[in-house]
Amino acid sequence: MVLRESTNMDSLATFPCDWDNVSLLVHEISSHASSLSSNCPQQRINLLKAARSLTFAVQTPMERILWHSWAEPTLFVTLDTVIQLGIFSLLKEAKNMEMDIGQLSKKSGSDPALLSRFMKRLASMEVVLETDVDRYQLTNMSLVLSAPKYASAFPFLRKGIIPAMFRLPEYLAKSDYINPTDPLNGPFQYATGASENWFAWVRMQQNGVFENFNNHMSAYNEGNYGFMDPEFYPIEEQLFKDIPATADSAELVTLVDVGGGIGHDIARLLSRFPEAPGRFVLQDLPNVIKQAREASLNKRIEFMEHNFFTEQSVKGARAYYMHSVLHDWTNEKALEILRCLKVAMTPGYNRVLIHENAISHVNADWQSTALDIMMMTILSSKERRESEWRQTIEEAGLKVLKIWRSSNIASSNNAESLIECELAES
Numbered sequence: 001m002v003l004r005e006s007t008n009m010d011s012l013a014t015f016p017c018d019w020d021n022v023s024l025l026v027h028e029i030s031s032h033a034s035s036l037s038s039n040c041p042q043q044r045i046n047l048l049k050a051a052r053s054l055t056f057a058v059q060t061p062m063e064r065i066l067w068h069s070w071a072e073p074t075l076f077v078t079l080d081t082v083i084q085l086g087i088f089s090l091l092k093e094a095k096n097m098e099m100d101i102g103q104l105s106k107k108s109g110s111d112p113a114l115l116s117r118f119m120k121r122l123a124s125m126e127v128v129l130e131t132d133v134d135r136y137q138l139t140n141m142s143l144v145l146s147a148p149k150y151a152s153a154f155p156f157l158r159k160g161i162i163p164a165m166f167r168l169p170e171y172l173a174k175s176d177y178i179n180p181t182d183p184l185n186g187p188f189q190y191a192t193g194a195s196e197n198w199f200a201w202v203r204m205q206q207n208g209v210f211e212n213f214n215n216h217m218s219a220y221n222e223g224n225y226g227f228m229d230p231e232f233y234p235i236e237e238q239l240f241k242d243i244p245a246t247a248d249s250a251e252l253v254t255l256v257d258v259g260g261g262i263g264h265d266i267a268r269l270l271s272r273f274p275e276a277p278g279r280f281v282l283q284d285l286p287n288v289i290k291q292a293r294e295a296s297l298n299k300r301i302e303f304m305e306h307n308f309f310t311e312q313s314v315k316g317a318r319a320y321y322m323h324s325v326l327h328d329w330t331n332e333k334a335l336e337i338l339r340c341l342k343v344a345m346t347p348g349y350n351r352v353l354i355h356e357n358a359i360s361h362v363n364a365d366w367q368s369t370a371l372d373i374m375m376m377t378i379l380s381s382k383e384r385r386e387s388e389w390r391q392t393i394e395e396a397g398l399k400v401l402k403i404w405r406s407s408n409i410a411s412s413n414n415a416e417s418l419i420e421c422e423l424a425e426s
């Protein structure tokens with residue numbers, strides 16, 4: 001990008017952000033588009049990145065300011081409101097997935113004068129299609145939002161994260177801009193008055209935020225390779241081949257999903273490998289296990305209530321898998337979790353699989369950096385860099401065997417990693 005030499009802010013604010021690069025980006029887009037094929041996710045991501053860069057280049061700073069400060073927050077509250085009203089579900093059931101404001105407001109029990117404003121906002125952002133005056137049809141985007149698993153992102157963020165996130169600048173100013181590291185006295189407690197850790201708080205709420213959170217966890221990674229996909233981690237070669245295929249194998253535990261939420265990873269593993277040898281155990285806290293039991297998951301999954309700050313009760317499993325668990329905790333707590341696992345392991349055989357972001361030293365992506373700020377806000381924790389992961393893991397007495405990166409990643413997250421570890425020699 002070429003910085004413009006002008007001291008006139010008004011002229012800078014109204015000139016495209018990166019005009020000199022526009023034709024290059026247009027060229028890049030057309031070359032990605034021409035090689036785009038539906039089964040090449042990386043091409044689609046490259047196209048998306050170039051298209052986003054083009055938008056940023058053509059927009060003026062003033063347009064970008066309004067986009068971030070007006071367009072994004074108002075779209076968020078609009079989506080959250082119409083999801084609460086069940087508008088997308090109503091449209092899904094209608095003929096041609098289309099209705100007018102009169103019908104929609106009657107069926108949802110809302111004021112037509114109010115609803116028409118929200119629907120116009122959605123149409124202006126291409127979330128619904130305006131087929132006539134005050135008449136709307138679903139798009140693929142809003143059709144997906146008729147499913148609670150996907151719609152949960154909005155009520156979850158509103159109830160569980162945004163109240164603290166919007167007070168983060170105020171908290172940081174008051175705390176002399178020191179990096180938050182105390183999960184019991186950080187931005188979240190400052191904003192909400194809670195005295196507990198965020199997880200304990202969220203479990204106590206009676207407003208559905210806990211269910212919203214679990215749904216969101218099961219949705220946000222859809223479309224990406226699962227850790228068990230060969231493009232990410234060759235699980236048959238690394239784990240299954242050492243499980244003896246004898247009658248005794250029924251007794252052997254192949255994988256424990258520690259802090260596995262409502263079981264989406266372990267269910268995906270078993271649907272990908274229905275013949276996988278041994279037993280599969282899902283562990284989490286009691287009310288999460290309750291929600292998981294209610295979902296009709298693969299029958300081979302064994303549900304187990306387990307607090308990962310206590311000694312691991314399943315001894316000698318081939319692998320202990322933890323997805324997005326350690327990033328919730330400060331180093332001190334992460335070490336405690338790993339040490340509670342270690343007691344169940346013997347050197348050379350058992351593995352710990354840590355599925356986390358290892359943030360790139362340069363060119364980190366929007367997704368893992370956004371998650372980093374959310375972790376800072378609610379848990380005073382962080383997304384770690386590769387060197388930080390190695391340090392924590394080694395301090396816990398484990399050895400990193402290999403860091404697997406999802407090849408040909410279908411998402412906007414270039415940091416997703418599976419850190420395969422075993423017990424270090426003592």
Ligand SMILES: C[S@@+](CC[C@H](N)C(=O)[O-])C[C@H]1O[C@@H](n2cnc3c(N)ncnc32)[C@H](O)[C@@H]1O
Pocket residue numbers: 199217218258259260261262283284285288306307308309322323324325328
């Ligand atoms: C960020 S979620 C990740 C869930 C799942 N592994 C995934 O990737 O979607 C962290 C999980 O840790 C669980 N958790 C928090 N504290 C726990 C504890 N003390 N013992 C066991 N699980 C806990 C939460 O209930 C939640 O399911």
